Amino acid sequence: MKRPLAERDITTAKHPPRVISFSSGKGGVGKTNIVVNLAIAMADLGQRVMVLDADLGLANIDVILGLTPKYTIDNVFSGYVTLKDVLIEGPSGILILPAGSGVTELLNLGEGEKLFLLDEIEGLGNDIDIMLIDNAAGISENVMYFNLAAQQRVVVATPEPTSITDAYALIKVMVNKYKVNTFSLLINMARDESDALKVFRQLTLVTDRFL
Ligand SMILES: Nc1ncnc2c1ncn2[C@@H]1O[C@H](COP(=O)(O)OP(=O)(O)OP(=O)(O)O)[C@@H](O)[C@H]1O
Ligand SMILES: [Mg+2]
Structure with a gap:
């Protein structure tokens, strides 16, 4: 019998990969x-890395790497192939699970489909050390689900005010609805360290006060 979603995560595999x-x-x-860059850097350090393109309806990772996958995750849901068939190899031997493009059914996976995907990912778990999940933008159920399944959640923001408020909105939903309260913050496109620290302080000021 399948365990309920709340009791499961992809870290329960025998030799669980670290999931970020x-x-x-x-x-x-x-x-x-x-x-993509982190995956390649980690692979160059000797880690076996897998990247899940969790932007399920609007695949990007294969495009950025100039790869043309034969199958994508949506083929797994149609039942024709397994996740192992979908995996493709990228630079430095990183493994990629490519998402479909323009496949709207993947945008809001049902509970059964999410469980199925987790089962398949668990089946791959023994062969990898680190799994990086590249989520879609926004605060959809899919994003929340992959964040819950991970051991570490990195919230990416830039110094742009709208990016900071949207990062706050994401954290707020994770805290209030899913009782998750540990996040790492990565400030991209900052001019320098002090610029990044300013964003960090802005964000933690509101999270500490309201969450
Ligand atoms: N540190 C950086 N400096 C300059 N340009 C960057 C930097 N990081 C990302 N970019 C550029 O910003 C754009 C968006 O990057 P990317 O597609 O990785 O963002 P994303 O968060 O994955 O977007 P989406 O939410 O649509 O999935 C790209 O053109 C990318 O080359
Ligand atoms: Mg993206």
Whole structure:
């Protein structure tokens, strides 16, 4: 019998990979580029890295890497292939689970489909050390789900005010609705360290006060 969603996460595999999820609220802040570069850097350090393109309806990772996947995650849901068939290899041997593009059914996966995807990912778990999840922008159920399944949640923001308010909105939903209260903050496109620290202080000022 399948365990209920709340009791499961992809860290329950026998030799669980470390799972780090990247999300942002606002789009275009650099999540996909950060995930791809980090994955390659980690692989160059000897880690076996897998990247899940969790921007399920609007795949980007394969595009950024100039790869043309034969299958995508939506083919797994149609039942024709397994996740292993979908995996493709990128630079430095990173493994990529490419998302479909223009597949609206993937935008809001049902509970059964999410469980199915987790089962399939668990099946891959023994072969990888680190799994990086590149989420879609926004605060959809899918984003919340992948954030919950991860051990570490990185919220990406830029010094732009709208990016900061959207990062706050994302954190607020995770705290209030899902009782998750540990986040790492990554400030991209900052001029320098003090610029990044300013964003960090702005954000923590409101999270500390209201959440
Ligand atoms: N540190 C950076 N300096 C300059 N340009 C950057 C930096 N990080 C990302 N970019 C550029 O910003 C744009 C958006 O990046 P990217 O697609 O990685 O963002 P994203 O958060 O994944 O977007 P989406 O929310 O649409 O998935 C790209 O053109 C990328 O090249
Ligand atoms: Mg992206």
